Amino acid sequence: MQYEGVLTKMQTEFGNPIQYYLVFEDSFLNVNQMVGKELTIDFIGYQCLNCQKKKKIYRQGFCYDCFYSSAAVGDWIMRPELSTAHLGIADRDLEYEQKVQLQPHIVYLAFSSEVKVGVTRKTQVPTRWIDQGANEAITIVEVPNRYLAGITEVALKNHYADKTNWRKMLTNDIEHVDLITERLKLEALIPDEVREYFILDKNDLYQMDYPVIDYPTKVKSLNLDKTPSFQGKLMGVKGQYLIFEDNTVFNIRGSEGYIVRVTI
Template structure:
């Protein structure tokens, strides 16, 4: 086995035909994951977690922040998880105004996606289509493009009564893709917006299709947690969103284990 390295969220890219390719950086290794599908592996978690601040800890909050970072760093601030709570556009600091300005005062989009079900979401323009891939969406469409995170959050909140803002994880992992016509859904959403919000919607938008490398039918039985399953042995049968789909219906959310120091080996 290799030396320990911290897990990171998988990076991904969409090929012109819609196929998603995944890579995982693990220490000085770069794993081309699509090529490892069908292979057996072992993954060992020793209990230490690396926070992005450099500290090594045994307990983290909101998936990968050490105690101090969770309560002090802007990367763990409320506006990250609830865009409508953004205040940088008012010049108001939550934790670090300069960081919050750079993050919040950049173009954002509000989108609609099929991700096990129809949903509405918000992301930075620079995060397309990464955000959609991370959620395992089979298709997505831009509803509106706005100059900052606050406005995107406002539109999302406005639409939450009519559209879910959650990914239906189990359906998504089962590849039970609902066939909401996203152009139609976009029209429905636009009708629900105020004139001000609608002024941020382009007249036309394209549906982006995404296809994931899943080689066998997957029926979810168990979501793995490395804290409870520190010596993992399995076969990778597919990848969707930020999940590894393994044999015996087991799913491992790579992103939710960010920072865990692990060793891996592939057969």
């Protein structure tokens, strides 16, 4: 069977295990059903996720021009503390930024490679945690806008990592940490203007189970620009990565905007 189209991050459903879907313009496939099977990935070309033109991808599925002009990739995406929509101040497009920034946001602890702090919109729970390959995650605060979430994350980054070590996450070489106990330590670290939103006794620990037959002992990353055709046996899916038998891992999200043909 063959599937062809532009890569976008895999869609997911929370379950036991997590269900993954590759969605193309005219078709989709349940990636869980591919685990244990041989598949071939062929690189065909590029298509910017924003302007739809067949232009080389620069970052995050966008061509160079769109990356530096689209409101969807402003600096406040990666650095929520830079959000200004709550002040009525635009970065690139105030209407878009108000729509995204002025809604409930979560600051959380997640455990994937080590305990990390992060920010996401409430509507992205638990999708955000699945996408980063977290084994467990728990909410610290729920605030009404992205700015308050951002300043909370900044305060906690002095005590916790804010990025996932993707190699450790994929090898699953990690020691368990009790996130409920960890959350109890945090109240004094949270900024005063966010203290009222602190979640102390809510039992909302999420645990994620991924469709993986066998974790790799080390990982090597597949880059379609350097290796335009790859064949291997799929051993699992975690985060937004496909894991193959020969220790190759393929970051679907990191290859958004690439046009591929997948043959099973």
